[in-house]
Amino acid sequence: MVKPPSLQDVATAAGLSPATVSRYLNGSLSLPPDTAARIDAAIEALKYQPNPYARSLSRGRSDTIGLLVPEIDNPFFARLAAAVEREADAAGLALMLYSSLNRKDRELHYLERLRRNFVDGLIFATNHVDDGDLAAAIAQSSNVVVVDEDVAGVAAPKVFSDNVAGGRLAAEHMIALGHRRLAFIGGPEGLMSSQERFSGFRDEAKRAGAGVEAAFFGPYTLDHGREALCRLLKEHPEVTGAFIASDELLFGALETMRNRSVSVGRDLGLVTFDDAGPLAFFDPPITAIRQDVGGLAREAVRALRERLGGTPDNPVCRLPVELVVRKSVHALNAASSTG
Amino acid sequence: MVKPPSLQDVATAAGLSPATVSRYLNGSLSLPPDTAARIDAAIEALKYQPNPYARSLSRGRSDTIGLLVPEIDNPFFARLAAAVEREADAAGLALMLYSSLNRKDRELHYLERLRRNFVDGLIFATNHVDDGDLAAAIAQSSNVVVVDEDVAGVAAPKVFSDNVAGGRLAAEHMIALGHRRLAFIGGPEGLMSSQERFSGFRDEAKRAGAGVEAAFFGPYTLDHGREALCRLLKEHPEVTGAFIASDELLFGALETMRNRSVSVGRDLGLVTFDDAGPLAFFDPPITAIRQDVGGLAREAVRALRERLGGTPDNPVCRLPVELVVRKSVHALNAASSTG
DNA sequence: GTGAAAGCGCTAACAC
DNA sequence: GTGTTAGCGCTTTCAC
Numbered sequence: 001m002v003k004p005p006s007l008q009d010v011a012t013a014a015g016l017s018p019a020t021v022s023r024y025l026n027g028s029l030s031l032p033p034d035t036a037a038r039i040d041a042a043i044e045a046l047k048y049q050p051n052p053y054a055r056s057l058s059r060g061r062s063d064t065i066g067l068l069v070p071e072i073d074n075p076f077f078a079r080l081a082a083a084v085e086r087e088a089d090a091a092g093l094a095l096m097l098y099s100s101l102n103r104k105d106r107e108l109h110y111l112e113r114l115r116r117n118f119v120d121g122l123i124f125a126t127n128h129v130d131d132g133d134l135a136a137a138i139a140q141s142s143n144v145v146v147v148d149e150d151v152a153g154v155a156a157p158k159v160f161s162d163n164v165a166g167g168r169l170a171a172e173h174m175i176a177l178g179h180r181r182l183a184f185i186g187g188p189e190g191l192m193s194s195q196e197r198f199s200g201f202r203d204e205a206k207r208a209g210a211g212v213e214a215a216f217f218g219p220y221t222l223d224h225g226r227e228a229l230c231r232l233l234k235e236h237p238e239v240t241g242a243f244i245a246s247d248e249l250l251f252g253a254l255e256t257m258r259n260r261s262v263s264v265g266r267d268l269g270l271v272t273f274d275d276a277g278p279l280a281f282f283d284p285p286i287t288a289i290r291q292d293v294g295g296l297a298r299e300a301v302r303a304l305r306e307r308l309g310g311t312p313d314n315p316v317c318r319l320p321v322e323l324v325v326r327k328s329v330h331a332l333n334a335a336s337s338t339g
Numbered sequence: 340m341v342k343p344p345s346l347q348d349v350a351t352a353a354g355l356s357p358a359t360v361s362r363y364l365n366g367s368l369s370l371p372p373d374t375a376a377r378i379d380a381a382i383e384a385l386k387y388q389p390n391p392y393a394r395s396l397s398r399g400r401s402d403t404i405g406l407l408v409p410e411i412d413n414p415f416f417a418r419l420a421a422a423v424e425r426e427a428d429a430a431g432l433a434l435m436l437y438s439s440l441n442r443k444d445r446e447l448h449y450l451e452r453l454r455r456n457f458v459d460g461l462i463f464a465t466n467h468v469d470d471g472d473l474a475a476a477i478a479q480s481s482n483v484v485v486v487d488e489d490v491a492g493v494a495a496p497k498v499f500s501d502n503v504a505g506g507r508l509a510a511e512h513m514i515a516l517g518h519r520r521l522a523f524i525g526g527p528e529g530l531m532s533s534q535e536r537f538s539g540f541r542d543e544a545k546r547a548g549a550g551v552e553a554a555f556f557g558p559y560t561l562d563h564g565r566e567a568l569c570r571l572l573k574e575h576p577e578v579t580g581a582f583i584a585s586d587e588l589l590f591g592a593l594e595t596m597r598n599r600s601v602s603v604g605r606d607l608g609l610v611t612f613d614d615a616g617p618l619a620f621f622d623p624p625i626t627a628i629r630q631d632v633g634g635l636a637r638e639a640v641r642a643l644r645e646r647l648g649g650t651p652d653n654p655v656c657r658l659p660v661e662l663v664v665r666k667s668v669h670a671l672n673a674a675s676s677t678g
Numbered sequence: 679g680t681g682a683a684a685g686c687g688c689t690a691a692c693a694c
Numbered sequence: 695g696t697g698t699t700a701g702c703g704c705t706t707t708c709a710c
Contacts, residue, residue: 049455053395054687078417097436116388251620281590283622393703
């Protein structure tokens with residue numbers, strides 16, 4: 001383990017001063033060919049690579065951004081992380097990954113890390129209702145972009161999916177297949193994603209003359225999915241199609257349905273939201289509203305870079321979603337469609 | 340955006356020198372209560388946090404480790420990343436996440452980053468057969484621990500699952516349910532994971548007097564899963580139970596089975612490896628050999644920390660796997676068990 | 679127990 | 695074009 005070569009070493013080898021080499025490396029200079037060649041040769045010979053910490057210390061920034069997600073081992077956030085890493089890498093930015101476990105204290109901790117320039121900027125995804133502390137902390141630091149789920153009252157660039165359209169598409173699909181008695185199983189009532197997915201769904205149903213007989217809000221967990229489906233079955237046997245606001249909730253719902261031998265598609269049509277899990281391989285394959293995760297990542301990184309570049313405004317970007325038709329909603333025949 | 344306070348500011352506020360405050364903060368000193376109190380007060384008042392880059396530059400290390408995985412949006416690696424982040428965080432280490440897309444050039448790139456002290460150490464997971472370049476690069480830097488899949492010929496701490504036992508468990512399970520004509524669908528033949536899972540499976544089958552009629556090696560991809568199952572169905576209709584070496588392969592296999600209306604469990608029993616995807620929610624739920632991802636992460640971080648602490652040896656850690664019985668293998672009745 | 683001073687490797691004025 | 699110089703914020707001898 002020998003000590004790595006420094007800029008100084010390269011400069012000496014090339015018969016130049018460190019400053020010149022530094023400028024050359026940072027592109028702020030066009031050198032005469034032979035000087036440049038000498039530097040290149042020295043770098044090559046010494047296998048020099050700049051020390052990122054010295055660089056960061058000196059420049060006051062690190063070319064590193066952070067991504068904070070509730071849990072990385074959730075298919076949606078895993079995909080988001082992969083996509084953000086790709087985008088960041090393409091932009092010459094390194095990525096630090098943080099997971100908050102959806103806990104406020106950890107979120108604040110990482111926000112503090114940003115404030116202390118550990119990273120130049122932060123892409124922030126949360127999943128719980130904020131009591132205001134988060135909003136306050138985010139307001140402290142610029143260079144935060146909020147993604148996927150809103151933090152109420154925060155002025156920051158934001159990147160979301162078009163949840164309303166997603167709800168609408170789900171309703172349209174079920175209605176087109178003859179379903180008239182619908183239900184919604186969603187996340188926390190206080191969360192933007194939940195509200196928007198629901199409102200798109202409800203409004204489209206109303207427009208088409210179908211009814212949303214029930215809506216179950218709760219945490220984005222397996223358990224809530226399980227229980228909501230239990231209640232749905234018991235309290236609203238007339239419902240033939242349900243829109244489920246996330247993959248996680250779907251898994252819970254599927255468990256309940258299997259336990260009670262109610263058939264997905266035939267007994268109860270299902271459309272879910274996210275499409276991050278391997279839904280195509282389920283039996284039956286699950287119809288879903290797909291979020292454009294790559295797009296979310298691209299726009300989030302873009303927004304962050306603009307922020308880092310000094311742009312002061314707080315654009316809100318909405319990414320289109322897409323209905324991926326699989327087999328979890330059957331066409332309802334005329335007989336049974338009579339409520 | 341005001342400039343954050345420095346150690347100097349704290350020292351001034353406390354009426355001390357930066358050196359003293361630094362030592363106090365680094366625990367290399369027990370100060371008289373009132374001095375300590377003054378420092379604490381100053382820190383509190385200024386909301387001081389140390390600049391990590393200055394710290395790293397000065398100390399020559401960063402308390403940051405890297406995790407390199409082929410793709411973070413693969414359920415297994417997503418879980419690994421989550422678990423490693425948790426372990427690292429508990430050890431006071433930050434985590435940089437890299438994904439290689441399973442490409443050698445990117446793997447080498449990140450290894451180089453390690454060599455340059457961008458991170459203190461690297462937990463390295465690869466998924467393809469090495470031609471020797473990787474092994475060479477890893478040999479260059481100490482402070483690499485290899486996890487999940489071996490890189491042949493490398494002297495480094497290694498953490499793997501007990502793949503042989505996994506194969507054995509899979510065989511035992513199917514045999515106990517009356518299956519005698521077995522098959523294996525695996526990853527690349529040159530990879531340790533593939534070889535070990537196969538050998539455990541084959542040996543146990545032989546021991547129990549069952550036969551492994553076919554083994555299909557190939558990349559760990561959906562496509563290979565699909566095709567292997569096609570061939571299995573065509574070339575070995577006598578097979579009643581298959582052991583599939585990863586979730587990814589499983590998904591491909593399931594697709595083929597559904598397309599051809601061959602029933603999982605009844606027509607062909609399936610046991611898979613990893614158990615990282617939501618297999619419990621499939622229909623039928625898929626029986627699997629579960630890797631102890633949390634254990635892999637824990638041991639990998641532990642091994643890396645020992646390495647960072649100066650321990651020179653290269654232990655190989657094997658983590659036990661577990662059979663999770665679900666419903667993808669039916670008991671074979673006596674009639675059909677007659678090959 | 680505490681301070682002064684040097685230095686980690688780099689960048690950024692400022693000179694020439 | 696290129697060199698000199700002065701930091702960036704921290705840790706760490708070496709003194710006292």
